[in-house]
Amino acid sequence: MLKVLRDLLRYDGRFRLAIILLGGVVAMVLLSYDSPYDPGKSFVVPWDLPPSREHLFGTTSRGQDLFWWLTFAVRNSLYLGIVTAIISRVISVLVGLTAGYRGGWIDRVLMAISDTFVVLPLLPILILLSFLLRDSMNLLNLAIILGLFGWSFDARLIRSQVLSLRERSFTRTAIYSGTSGFWITINEHLPFVLPIVFATTLNNILWSIGMEVTLSVLGLSDLTTPTLGTALFWANQHGALVAGVWWWITAPAVVTAILFLGLYLLFTSINEFIDPRTRLRLIGG
Amino acid sequence: MTLLSVQNLHAYYRTEAYGISRTVRAVDGVSFDLFPNEIYGVAGESSCGKTTLIKVISGSIKHPLKAFEGSVNYNFGDYKVDMLQISQSELRRNVRWKRISYVMQGSMSVLNPVRKVIKTFEDIVDTHEHITDKNEFLQRTRTHVNRLGLPTDVLNAYPHQLSGGMRQRVAIALATVFQPALIIADEPTTALDVVVQRGVLHMIKDIQAKSNNTVLLVTHDMAVHANVADRVMIMYAGRIAEEAPTESIFNAPLHPYTQHLINSLPVIGEKSTKASLKGSPPNLADPPSGCRFHPRCPYVMDECRTVAPDLISVKERHRVACHLVKEGSQ
Amino acid sequence: MRKFILRYLIPRIIQYLTLIFVGITVTYVIPRLAPTDPVEAQVSMMIARGNTLDPQSVESMRAALTDLYGLSGNPVEQYFAFWGRLFRGDLGPSLNNFPTPVSKMIGQALPYTLRLLIPAVVISFIFGNLFGALSSYYPANRALNVLEVLGQVVRSIPYYIVAIVLLVVFSYFIPIFPFSGAYPIGTRPDWSSIDFILTYLEHAALPAATLILVGFGGWFVGMKSLTSNIISEDYVVYAETAGLSKNRILVQYIMRTAILPQFTALAMVLGTVFSGALIMEVVFGYPGIGSLAIRAIYNNDYSMIMGITIYSIIGVATAVFIMDLLYPLFDPRVRYQ
Numbered sequence: 022m023l024k025v026l027r028d029l030l031r032y033d034g035r036f037r038l039a040i041i042l043l044g045g046v047v048a049m050v051l052l053s054y055d056s057p058y059d060p061g062k063s064f065v066v067p068w069d070l071p072p073s074r075e076h077l078f079g080t081t082s083r084g085q086d087l088f089w090w091l092t093f094a095v096r097n098s099l100y101l102g103i104v105t106a107i108i109s110r111v112i113s114v115l116v117g118l119t120a121g122y123r124g125g126w127i128d129r130v131l132m133a134i135s136d137t138f139v140v141l142p143l144l145p146i147l148i149l150l151s152f153l154l155r156d157s158m159n160l161l162n163l164a165i166i167l168g169l170f171g172w173s174f175d176a177r178l179i180r181s182q183v184l185s186l187r188e189r190s191f192t193r194t195a196i197y198s199g200t201s202g203f204w205i206t207i208n209e210h211l212p213f214v215l216p217i218v219f220a221t222t223l224n225n226i227l228w229s230i231g232m233e234v235t236l237s238v239l240g241l242s243d244l245t246t247p248t249l250g251t252a253l254f255w256a257n258q259h260g261a262l263v264a265g266v267w268w269w270i271t272a273p274a275v276v277t278a279i280l281f282l283g284l285y286l287l288f289t290s291i292n293e294f295i296d297p298r299t300r301l302r303l304i305g306g
Numbered sequence: 307m308t309l310l311s312v313q314n315l316h317a318y319y320r321t322e323a324y325g326i327s328r329t330v331r332a333v334d335g336v337s338f339d340l341f342p343n344e345i346y347g348v349a350g351e352s353s354c355g356k357t358t359l360i361k362v363i364s365g366s367i368k369h370p371l372k373a374f375e376g377s378v379n380y381n382f383g384d385y386k387v388d389m390l391q392i393s394q395s396e397l398r399r400n401v402r403w404k405r406i407s408y409v410m411q412g413s414m415s416v417l418n419p420v421r422k423v424i425k426t427f428e429d430i431v432d433t434h435e436h437i438t439d440k441n442e443f444l445q446r447t448r449t450h451v452n453r454l455g456l457p458t459d460v461l462n463a464y465p466h467q468l469s470g471g472m473r474q475r476v477a478i479a480l481a482t483v484f485q486p487a488l489i490i491a492d493e494p495t496t497a498l499d500v501v502v503q504r505g506v507l508h509m510i511k512d513i514q515a516k517s518n519n520t521v522l523l524v525t526h527d528m529a530v531h532a533n534v535a536d537r538v539m540i541m542y543a544g545r546i547a548e549e550a551p552t553e554s555i556f557n558a559p560l561h562p563y564t565q566h567l568i569n570s571l572p573v574i575g576e577k578s579t580k581a582s583l584k585g586s587p588p589n590l591a592d593p594p595s596g597c598r599f600h601p602r603c604p605y606v607m608d609e610c611r612t613v614a615p616d617l618i619s620v621k622e623r624h625r626v627a628c629h630l631v632k633e634g635s636q
Numbered sequence: 637m638r639k640f641i642l643r644y645l646i647p648r649i650i651q652y653l654t655l656i657f658v659g660i661t662v663t664y665v666i667p668r669l670a671p672t673d674p675v676e677a678q679v680s681m682m683i684a685r686g687n688t689l690d691p692q693s694v695e696s697m698r699a700a701l702t703d704l705y706g707l708s709g710n711p712v713e714q715y716f717a718f719w720g721r722l723f724r725g726d727l728g729p730s731l732n733n734f735p736t737p738v739s740k741m742i743g744q745a746l747p748y749t750l751r752l753l754i755p756a757v758v759i760s761f762i763f764g765n766l767f768g769a770l771s772s773y774y775p776a777n778r779a780l781n782v783l784e785v786l787g788q789v790v791r792s793i794p795y796y797i798v799a800i801v802l803l804v805v806f807s808y809f810i811p812i813f814p815f816s817g818a819y820p821i822g823t824r825p826d827w828s829s830i831d832f833i834l835t836y837l838e839h840a841a842l843p844a845a846t847l848i849l850v851g852f853g854g855w856f857v858g859m860k861s862l863t864s865n866i867i868s869e870d871y872v873v874y875a876e877t878a879g880l881s882k883n884r885i886l887v888q889y890i891m892r893t894a895i896l897p898q899f900t901a902l903a904m905v906l907g908t909v910f911s912g913a914l915i916m917e918v919v920f921g922y923p924g925i926g927s928l929a930i931r932a933i934y935n936n937d938y939s940m941i942m943g944i945t946i947y948s949i950i951g952v953a954t955a956v957f958i959m960d961l962l963y964p965l966f967d968p969r970v971r972y973q
Contacts, residue, residue, distance in 0.1 A: 133651075133654065136651070137654065137655055137658050137659070139904055139907075140655060140903075140904065140906075140907055140952065140953065140956055141655070141658075141659050141907060141949060141952070141953075142906075142907035142908075142910050142911055142948045142949065142952045143907065143908075143911065144907075144910075144911030144914060144915075144948075145911075145914075145929075145944055145945040145948040145949065146659075146662065146663065146666075146945060146949075148929060148933065148941060148944075148945070149663060149666055149941055149942070149945050150666060153666060227792060230794075231794035231796075234794055234796055234797070235794065235795075235796055235911075235915055238796060238915075238918070239918065239929075239930055239933060240930075240933060240934070241933065253796070253800070267804060270800055270804060271800075271804055274797050274800040274801060274804075277793070277794070277797050278793050278797050278801070281792045281793045281794065281797070282789060282792055282793065284792070285788070285791075285792030289788070364877065366876075366877060397879070398879040398881075399879075402877065402878060402879035403878050403879055407878075408874075408877050408878075410870065410873070410874055410877070412870060414870075415869070415870040415871060416870050416871050416873075416874035417871055417874075418871050418875070418888065418889050418892075418893075419871065419893065419968075419969060420892050420893055420896070420966075420967065420968055420969070421888065421892070421968075425888075429875070429878075429880055429884060429888065430878050430879075430880065433878070433879055433880050433881060433884070434879065464968045464969070466969055480878075
């Protein structure tokens with residue numbers, strides 16, 4: 022495992038860049054535990070100050086130090102992303118495995134449901150939901166809702182992997198040699214399924230944080246919790262761009278961009294390394 | 307006059323990734339000649355280097371494959387080609403399909419799945435000989451295809467509507483559109499049932515007889531060689547083990563490996579069990595020392611483990627590389 | 637032909653109808669899960685906002701709301717009444733702009749959204765796929781490598797962020813494009829005048845650019861990976877061996893086959909792209925469905941939100957269905973089974 026990481030670090034530029042970017046993000050998260058300012062309080066520092074040595078990202082129109090506020094925002098957004106990813110992973114693995122192993126009408130029903138979720142434009146539905154649940158919306162609830170909607174695409178991926186595994190000869194060998202179905206799943210198949218789950222997890226984290234940003238900007242989530250999305254929402258509320266407080270918009274946007282880019286690069290480079298076909302293609306002249 | 311002369315060819319695959327480098331010595335010192343108007347068979351197990359040899363001969367040398375030593379020279383009478391030096395554009399303009407054509411392994415899938423067969427013909431003909439009169443081209447193609455025993459409506463079908471054998475025959479028709487001097491057929495009968503195999507082989511023999519060109523037929527199936535080939539070359543682990551006219555190979559094989567291949571063919575009436583060679587084909591990235599066959603040879607001697615045998619002529623047109631056989635004997 | 641209808645058409649029609657049915661039922665069910673009585677909440681909010689409405693209007697509004705929320709009659713009746721109204725195209729009145737019907741307002745905003753969405757999707761699809769295929773066929777080309785990096789970067793970042801970056805750079809720091817709206821405040825939309833069209837284009841440039849950029853990135857990366865696989869397929873190797881020109885191979889052999897799964901992908905991401913367009917409108921104050929939605933959210937205009945949701949579901953499902961119908965035209969393997 023460590024060897025894999027070391028190889029990636031040494032040979033894949035994207036991986037190195039991803040580690041640097043994500044390192045910055047993680048640093049921010051860790052710093053949040055040491056913040057001198059309470060993100061819940063406003064007007065603790067002079068407002069609308071541009072970035073300076075004292076206030077790295079400047080201050081907001083609500084009198085908060087933007088940098089320290091963002092450390093909380095990053096932490097919360099990541100928390101949301103991970104919770105959503107876990108929930109939707111669990112669902113998609115269950116659905117995918119069941120559909121793949123059982124087949125028949127169970128499979129068809131599950132896939133029909135899954136397809137429906139894939140095609141439906143989620144945003145309007147989520148807007149509707151958040152609109153109605155606005156009062157009881159907090160970060161955890163949002164994560165749960167997003168988790169309940171984000172499993173469909175990956176369930177299909179897992180199912181097709183299971184289907185191809187079932188037909189492979191090593192499965193038949195295992196069955197003939199008397200291994201019970203359960204142990205076949207755990208010992209033989211899981212090593213194939215896990216890489217897919219891992220690859221899609223990062224994608225899912227990206228998706229959920231993106232959704233959170235979107236919903237928050239529209240004003241549909243818990244606006245008192247600092248997240249990357251609510252940062253943008255408040256900046257808009259106070260007409261930051263018009264008032265010339267450009268850093269209030271730019272800083273969260275840039276931090277988000279870095280987070281996304283880092284995760285994406287990580288995801289792509291690990292994915293290409295794991296998949297032997299792409300790994301060979303990386304062999305240059 | 308030789309059509310093709312390959313001298314001491316060494317072609318390897320070299321890969322390097324994540325700090326590990328590997329060299330696969332797929333063709334390691336191969337020399338042979340091809341003459342006009344013959345069917346020359348190349349036999350051997352999987353991963354003995356046959357396909358690599360073909361790639362180099364037909365000019366498809368792409369990374370990570372590279373020819374490190376040796377020469378590949380063609381003499382088409384009015385036109386000579388050094389395959390290792392020729393540029394891709396000249397290859398495309400003058401050689402490919404006009405003088406050398408290729409029937410690929412697994413011709414089931416060589417046709418573009420989203421276009422009709424006639425379109426593939428059109429593409430190939432247009433590339434080498436701009437089509438000015440569409441009707442004339444259609445007429446010519448229909449005649450060509452009919453002459454080879456295929457019905458004309460094959461042309462208007464999509465590949466997935468044709469059977470595997472049919473697609474194989476279409477591939478052969480495509481290869482012969484310009485009456486090339488050399489046709490390279492790589493496993494043309496694999497994955498086909500025997501009835502269809504017969505049809506394909508018949509087609510190949512027919513073409514060769516009518517246009518007097520050369521066919522290089524690569525297959526691991528010795529029965530096919532017995533049926534069609536004039537001369538056969540046996541390859542093992544990137545080197546030539548034996549090369550002789552078909553009759554000699556089958557009646558008096560000299561190399562132990564050849565003997566084994568012949569013996570493994572079922573004979574009508576024979577009821578004895580067949581023995582199999584011990585061991586498995588060598589890893590070409592790390593081949594055995596000396597004679598590469600020595601770990602599996604039933605007659606292995608000490609010399610075989612350290613010294614690689616040269617390819618020597620024992621009779622006219624019969625060469626073998628084995629320490630058991632001395633020059634000029636028999 | 638008959639086989640085709642049975643094997644291909646019928647399942648798709650069923651899928652389409654199921655999609656609409658499920659989507660709309662979900663939209664119907666969700667409010668029923670809310671603990672509060674929406675009718676009373678709305679009415680009291682209207683009154684509290686200081687709208688001086690006489691008792692009769694209040695009553696008719698109550699009735700309209702009850703009707704709209706489908707709360708009149710027992711649950712079964714409600715459900716059927718809901719569908720009945722849907723078929724008549726009646727989505728109820730917008731609570732904020734009472735009594736303007738929701739369908740009318742959506743009808744006004746929809747063309748703007750489509751004017752933004754359709755060109756953006758078409759442009760990003762065509763160019764993204766084209767350059768993606770080129771970049772995997774000519775891996776040494778510098779310009780294509782740069783494009784690839786750009787595409788990968790932009791693709792992973794959510795629409796909103798890209799929009800903000802573009803906005804800050806091109807509207808604030810380097811004021812080329814206007815901040816918001818589709819036309820300057822106070823002008824009347826006049827599609828016959830060139831001037832108006834030009835101003836419109838100026839205003840629509842940034843939102844369109846964002847959609848195109850992010851879309852381009854996505855298609856580029858997808859197409860590149862698809863074509864990388866196809867390049868090693870037998871029929872491409874064969875075409876190369878036969879000496880066909882690179883251009884011909886690229887277009888007829890590689891792109892023709894690679895574009896097919898991309899069509900399927902287009903159908904699948906239509907929902908997401910649509911959502912993206914909505915967000916663009918919010919950021920740039922563009923008067924399409926997105927802006928309509930956000931105003932509705934701020935004003936608690938429940939019927940508007942419901943209406944938009946329903947329209948979105950029907951719209952996207954129909955677009956996907958149409959794409960499904962057109963697919964056999966391009967893939968003969970599906971046509972002749």
